[in-house]
Amino acid sequence: MLDMLRRLGRHDIAAASDCLSVAEWQSEVETGRLPPPTMPAPRRP
16 A cells, blocks of 8 residues: 555655554544645646
8 A cells, every 4th residue: 555655656645654554644644633645636648
């Protein structure tokens, strides 16, 4: 999953994974301790 996020350009989430497990990160977002990530704009062909 982290590799997919890196490929999508989400280096902020991938970098956070060095400090938190994915489950801890999700919990932090769901409880409002961390802001939810913004999604990149879709690419137009």
